Amino acid sequence: MASNIRWPKKGDxxxxxxxAFESTSAQLDWLGFMANDEMYxxxxxxxxxxxxxxxxxxxxxxHPDHFFFPVTYLYRHxxxxxxxxxxxxxxxxxxxxxxxxxxxxxxxxxLWNKVREMLKEMYPDGGSETLNAVERIIREFHKVDPNxxxxxxxxxxxxxxxxxxAPKLVDLQHLRDTVAGVFNFLDGCSSVVAAAMDYRxxxxxx
Numbered sequence: 001m002a003s004n005i006r007w008p009k010k011g012d013x014x015x016x017x018x019x020a021f022e023s024t025s026a027q028l029d030w031l032g033f034m035a036n037d038e039m040y041x042x043x044x045x046x047x048x049x050x051x052x053x054x055x056x057x058x059x060x061x062x063h064p065d066h067f068f069f070p071v072t073y074l075y076r077h078x079x080x081x082x083x084x085x086x087x088x089x090x091x092x093x094x095x096x097x098x099x100x101x102x103x104x105x106x107x108x109x110x111l112w113n114k115v116r117e118m119l120k121e122m123y124p125d126g127g128s129e130t131l132n133a134v135e136r137i138i139r140e141f142h143k144v145d146p147n148x149x150x151x152x153x154x155x156x157x158x159x160x161x162x163x164x165x166a167p168k169l170v171d172l173q174h175l176r177d178t179v180a181g182v183f184n185f186l187d188g189c190s191s192v193v194a195a196a197m198d199y200r201x202x203x204x205x206x
Contacts, residue, residue, distance in 0.1 A: 037085035038190065041078040045183055048074035052176045068170055073151035075179045076108070076141050080148065082186045083111040086193060090118045093196040106148030112138045119189060122196075130185065137182050 018025060048071045055064050084103050090096040096118040102110060116131055143165070145151050150162035 037081040037088065041081035041085065041183075044074045044078035044081065045179075048072075048078070049176060052172050055172060064172060067172065068166070069151050071172055072141075072145075072170075072175070075175065076145055076148065076151060079138065079141065079179070079182060079186075080106060080108060080111065082183065082190075083108070083115050086115055086186060086190055087111070087118070089190065089193045089197055090115075093193055095122060095193065095196060107146065108138050108142040109146075115186075115189075122192070134182050134185055137178060 051067055051071050051074075054060065055067060087096065087098045087103065091098045096114065098114065102114060105111070112135060116135065119131065120126070144167070145162075145165065149156065150165055153162060156162055
């Protein structure tokens with residue numbers, strides 16, 4: 001009896017060029033010169049968005065519970081990379097000092113505190129309402145997953161169940177829409193910092 005179940009076969013290799021569908025053929029050769037934290041963050045964010053859009057379509061009859069982990073991890077990691085990119089660019093523009101340990105850490109709260117400090121230095125008279133809103137969202141991610149591992153593994157290094165940190169009910173559409181606001185804010189900040197980098201390069205210290 002024939003089976004449609006895919007099974008490993010002789011000659012299988014995971015990474016090959018081309019493909020039957022152009023929409024699934026990734027071309028990393030041209031992407032190389034643009035490969036940075038922001039580009040990676042965009043990939044993680046859009047992958048999560050695509051999963052939520054798939055769930056919205058109703059194409060999958062299963063309950064979406066198990067999608068929570070990859071979707072939330074992708075958003076969390078995207079936020080981490082966005083903040084690290086912002087701090088790297090801020091350092092290049094002379095707007096902040098960042099040590100190497102922070103840029104290899106997965107602590108969202110520490111990263112946000114440094115980003116907020118930089119933004120307040122740039123705009124001391126700026127309003128705090130948006131900053132407070134962003135901070136509240138990032139704190140929630142940090143509370144549920146303080147080290148970037150809880151959405152990836154069912155148990156931590158001490159054998160504790162990581163799901164116990166998570167809320168019991170989550171609207172993935174709302175999660176996507178809320179996180180989109182944070183990404184849009186960080187993207188706007190990146191544009192300002194990029195302008196400061198250009199100024200420093202063309203004119204001198206900001």
